[in-house]
Amino acid sequence: MIQFIIRRILIAIPTLLVISFIIFAILDLAPNDPTGNLPMTVPAEVREKIRESLGLGQPMHVRFGKWLVQFFVNEPLNILHDGFGITIGDAENRTRILSWATRSPVVDLIIQRTPQTLWVVGLSYLFGILIAIPIGIISAYKQYSWFDQVGTFVTMVGFSVPTFFTGMLAIILFSVQLKWFPMIYDTTLEVNSWDNFVLQVKQMFMPVAVLALYNASQLSRFMRASILDNLNLDYVRTARSKGRSEQVVLLIHVLRNSLIPVVTLIALGIPTIFSGAIITEQIFRVNGLGQLLIIGIESADIPLVQTLTFLFAVLIVLFNLIADVIYGILDPRIRYD
Amino acid sequence: MKKTINILLSLAFALSLASTVEAKRGSDGQLNLLYWQAPSTMNPNLSGGTKELEASSIVLEPFARYDEKGNLLPWLVEVIPTVANGGISKDLTSITWKIKKGIKWSDGSALTAEDAIFTYEYCSNPDTGCTQSNYWVDIKSVTAVNSTTVKVEFTVPKPFPYAPFVGYNAPILQKAQFDGCQGAKAQECNKQNFYPIGTGPFKVVDFKPNDVIVLEANPNYRDANKPAFSKVVLKGGGDAVSAARAVLETGEMDYGWNLQVEPEILIKMEKAGKGKVVSAFGTSVERLMVNFTNPDPSLGENRAEYMGGNNNRNPHPYLTDYNVRRALSLAIDRQVLVDAGYGKAGRIGCNVLPAPAIYASSANDECKTPNVAEANRLLDVAGWKRGSDGIRKKNGVRISILYQTSTNSVRQASQALIKEMWKQIGVETELRNLSASVFFGGDVGSPDTYQKFFTDIEMYTNNFSGADPQTYMSNWTCREMAQKSNKWGGNNMPRWCSPAYDALSAKLSITSDMKDRIRLSKEMNDMLMQDYAMIPLVHRGDVSAHSNKISGVLINPWDSELWNIADWTRK
Secondary structure, eight states: OHHHHHHHHHHHHHHHHHHHHHHHHHHHHSOOOTTTTSOTTSOHHHHHHHHHHTTTTSOHHHHHHHHHHIIIIIHHHHHHHHHHOOOOSOSTTOOOOBOTTTOSBHHHHHHHHHHHHIIIIIHHHHHHHHHHHHHHHHHHHTTTSHHHHHHHHHHHHHHHSOHHHHHHHHIIIIIIISOOSOSSOOTTOOOOSHHHHHHHHHHHHHHHHHHHHHHHHHHHHHHHHHHHHHHTSHHHHHHHHTTOOHHHIIIIIIHHHHHHHHHHHHHHHHHHHHTOOHHHHHHHTOOSHHHHHHHHHHTTOHHHHHHHHHHHHHHHHHHHHHHHHHHHHHOTTOOOO | OHHHHHHHHHHHHHHHHHHHHSOOTTTTOEEEEEESSOOOOSOGGGOOOHHHHHHHTTTOOOSEEEOTTSOEEESSBSSOOOTTTTSBOTTSOEEEEEBOTTOBOTTSOBOOHHHHHHHHHHHHOGGGOOTTGGGSTTEEEEEEEETTEEEEEESSOOSSOOOTTBSTTSOOOOHHHHTTOSGGGGGTOHHHHHSOOOSSSEEEEEEETTTEEEEEEOTTOSSTTOOSOSEEEEEEOSOHHHHHHHHHTSOOOSEEEOOOOOHHHHHHHHTTSSEEEEEEEEEEEEEEEEOOBOOOGGGGGGTTOOOSTTTTSSBOTTTTSHHHHHHHHHTOOHHHHHHHHTGGGEEEOOOSSOOSGGGOOOTTGGGGSOOHHHHHHHHHHTTOEEOTTSOEEETTEEOEEEEEEESOHHHHHHHHHHHHHHHTTTOEEEEEEEOHHHHTTOOTTOTTSTTTOOSSEEEEEEOOSSSOOHHHHGGGSGGGBOOGGGTTOOSBTTOOOOHHHHHHHHHHTTOOOHHHHHHHHHHHHHHHHHTTSEEEEEEEEEEEEEETTEEOOOOOSSSOTTTTGGGOEEO
């Protein structure tokens, strides 16, 4: 097992390097211009100067090399310096990855926005799982009952209606008509009293609910299918013939076996929590990572987009590995060597 | 006894009057502003975007700024320097600003001439990458006459020297704070760029890039009773429709900026009664550019090249005919375009120089009413006869127009309407739209940029900042023609060339008398309009909305919309 993990990590290193180069090349070749959003009144010479001040005058391989050094050496050293007080080398004059739009370090922007994304998108993922598993179990066990029909209908709607639509619907219903929840996420709110906690819950309700519905719809379909697969297998018949109660058969024998693919799926979905929910965050004005990415793309803020996309790539590779490991733990039939 | 009662009564009356008229600083609590495009920095010199200019204008201030009508107001100085009051030298090569007494930065230190000199040095340093550097051109030196007097000397005579230290593009930075942030270092000073110290009514206490800015009343602001609000929260992000909803329907926000929303949606939202839509008209005009050169691809290298002389040896096959251009303009019902796509954000535009009001010509009002019959008559007389397919032609040339613009729902709706209008006069139109980043991107290798203009007609909006049209009007001189030799870097897209116009432009650049400047500018505008070098369509405005509970908002197309935020109050 350990050997397997080490081997996978070693393979991941060249994979990630290639990914980082591909991302860099795509962004570099795209007809993007950081001065493209400036008003027409800004003359061409000024635009040229701005591009130079951003380092765009250098050839591509030099810029890629610089980014690699900044990402793999300077930024980790800076985190050690700021976070743990360990200074290695010249901390004052270390160049960091700077965002073109804000001229501030990209990693600081990411650190600033990660908590909101983890809270909103993470909670919606958690609620999604908590809703999906029971619905999946009951739907499968009582296949074609009214519960299954209603569940199928709701999950199909949740799965096929995009979040920008359910989000707008929620705003019009709960903010404009009923006035229950605010439509704008107040990112300056500090939870330091009971009242502020209530406000925080209120402002998180709509984005979390919209995303939870979407996540739950997806997962409950898998859960249902997985249980249905298992219910017809021989070991279930054996358990029943041994005289086990239906509760035990379903919740111990069948559930454990059906969870194997679902848990893998959940693990593979975790990186999407970090990448945020671009559309939902935009609609509710949650200052998360998804919103950061879309703003970066719109303003051709290449260092920001490059760093964020690469971090997502790292997370995806990492959670793929974790999913494989979990699979082995849950299912003793799987062997790695 | 009676006397004392009288005195007491009048005293009480005076006190109550004072308390109603004079709001105290910070008495109105928090003001919530919503900018759906979120500001990414507070330093206007490192971002030319309007959102950053607007946000920074609450904190950083210039010597003089424009009011809502486009008049220059002394802001941090005693008077606006003019030739008459001796502030501008007779030869127009220098301007002297005198800073008002007692102006303090929010940290309590005094604003001095050194700060102004530093601001100039900061932005004119080529390594800074200053986005506002075109406000600091032709400057020989900026010097301090004494600690509160600044003299700017120019290398050429400047009839309109109000660019440096004027308006929200060129505010003063504090030397003590930004020292060491010049040149290449400017990029790394994010503490300074996010929390600039200013002289304005508010100071930044929290800045989350691309998300939210929290500001508090500046304790050292020059007017002890202002601002009325103790705190300003400027939230960013989202989209224009939901920003309008937050102000007009839910009332969560007090002010929403730049609400480019379909007119019928905005009208419906306003009916909720929570807020008001306000608009202001600056210099933006949506116009059709008419190509005077032949864009035929078979010409190869010479495609859409202006080949010299007043006769233009590479003329457009039908658009060089005055009657065709005039007929195209006459056939357009501009009110329909306004109603369909702009609502409160537009009105009929008949001039390319529509504002400030003193510059607006009334000589071209013919365009206000469409006249299809006259357009048809003109074309008939000029010999453009309708063919069997209803399209006019003459000597084998059919009037079939290729009409391009950027991709945008309002523009595509306008295109479709104009196509129908032109059909009525026997003109065929093929529509084309290009992604804005390609169309306006200026890539020399791309054939689809608005500068190359390889079609017959193209449509977009242009404007100028500030209130002086000199540079803008020089866009249509012969040497500004966008073509191969200048890598399509010019501003004269129609490639319309007139020595008479060039002469007027040259004259304008050396005239300082305001009356003459107005007369010359109007004359230039009329020349362009009456020769139909461009066909103006819609004079576009800025649209914002504010809550009914806020008073004092004066939306300003010449400067920041937040220019007078110190005077805003809550009812």
